[in-house]
Amino acid sequence: MPIAEIKKICLIGAGSIGCWNSLLFASAGYQCVVYDLSAAALASAPERQKWHIAMAQGMFSPEQVAAALQRISYTSSLETALQGADLISESVLEKLELKRQVHQQIEALCSPDAILTTNSSSLLVSEIEDAVVRRNRFAALHTNMLGRLMEVVPGPQTDPQVIDILTRFIVSCDQAPVVMLKEKDGYLANxxxxxxxxxxxxxxxxxxxxxxxxxxxxxxxxxxxxxxxxxxxxxxxxxxxxxxxxxxxxxxxxxxxxxxxxxxxxxxxxxxxxxxxxxxxxxxxxxxxxxxxxxxx
Structure with missing residues (x-):
């Protein structure tokens, strides 16, 4: 069941990870909008969703899948994607400067109460977080495609309440939460x-x-x-x-x-x-x- 603090999730990047995350979050009852600048990436996203469903091999029931796909929308407008978003999950390419630029753009448009997260697989929270002003609302939230693990890495200034919200959000997605004691590139699983x-x-x-x-x-x-x-x-x-x-x-x-x-x-x-x-x-x-x-x- 969705938690009260999160109603809409914005996913930045319509690649494999962004599409998987939208399916995972939407299957738990959350409204999701996937943003990408690339029209081709957005056009092929529904097909990637089909492949993810096949790869998940029974992780979702047919009823969950049908309902989840109805909760996912796509847009090439960043402003539209971020409107009303309570949680933002960034999963653009693993390029440090690109991620820093994207987070600056997001912060300029999103609600001040939104939780901003990176799904980076190999970069450190500390390498990205100083690109944003509201570091108390920033953390790494890393999913593991096809798995049931989600890892949280708080930054030095991350509000403990944000970590609590993210932990309960993970549980609501039927995932196992792990909050790391300190940052490490690759987290634990990776x-x-x-x-x-x-x-x-x-x-x-x-x-x-x-x-x-x-x-x-x-x-x-x-x-x-x-x-x-x-x-x-x-x-x-x-x-x-x-x-x-x-x-x-x-x-x-x-x-x-x-x-x-x-x-x-x-x-x-x-x-x-x-x-x-x-x-x-x-x-x-x-x-x-x-x-x-x-x-x-």
Whole structure:
């Protein structure tokens, strides 16, 4: 059931993460508006929603999905998107200056009472928050696509009441809340996830196995519903490249650069994953969702 403090949510960015979040939040009963400057991104957003529903594999009931899709609208007007928004979730590309500029634009137009959040996967709250004035209303609110975890990272000036609202909001979305004790790029889950994805990509890049066999090995060995290469497709190769580049710049781990460079060979051909219709797999109806995939049929 929606909490009283949040009625309308504005999602900045109509990429894979923004579309997933709108589906997640709308399925919990919240009115959502998705904003993007790109007309093409907005036009393809409903199709991405269909893929997310298929990838979620029973996470939402058919009734939830039908009701959720009725609660989601799309616009290329930032002013329209922010009007009356109680919670704003930003998920633009993992470019620090871009995120800082976007948050400045948002703050200039949104209600002073709105809670402003970033869904950044690899940047620190402290790297973004000084771009806004009302830092007491700012925090990181990070979702994990296809998972049931949402992480909150408060900044030094974040109002404890905001953290309480976000925590109750997470629970209302049937997600598990984790409030971090201090900031870390990648949060808790992604700090583990990034190394996993990097390893999977390099197993393919270095010729140890095909991308399908890497996914089959993980799914069969861990009884998991989705493999790492399929997840790369779902998140988007362009976003994974940005994340790997950021990890390389911070850690000097050359394997992150090697993995990013391998993905760039796909990006150069316009293969960005689910969002472009093809990445490692072809969409819709990718091979990893077909009966018998794990058994190699």
């Amino acid at each position: 700090s583990m996830l990034f190394s996993w994805l990097k390893t999977a990509v390099l197993l393919v890049a270095d010729g140890y196995g095909t991308f399908t066999d890497v996914d089959r090995s993980w799914c069969a060995g861990q009884n998991a519903p989705i493999g790492p290469m399929a997840l790369v497709d779902g998140v988007g190769l362009d976003l994974i490249i940005d994340i790997f580049d950021a990890q390389f710049s911070k850690s000097a781990d050359k394997d992150f650069k090697r993995a990013a460079d391998f993905l760039r060979t796909y990006q150069a051909r316009g293969l960005l994953g689910m969002k472009s219709g093809e990445g490692f797999y072809s969409y819709p109806d990718p091979a990893w969702q077909q009966p018998g995939f794990i058994m190699g049929r």
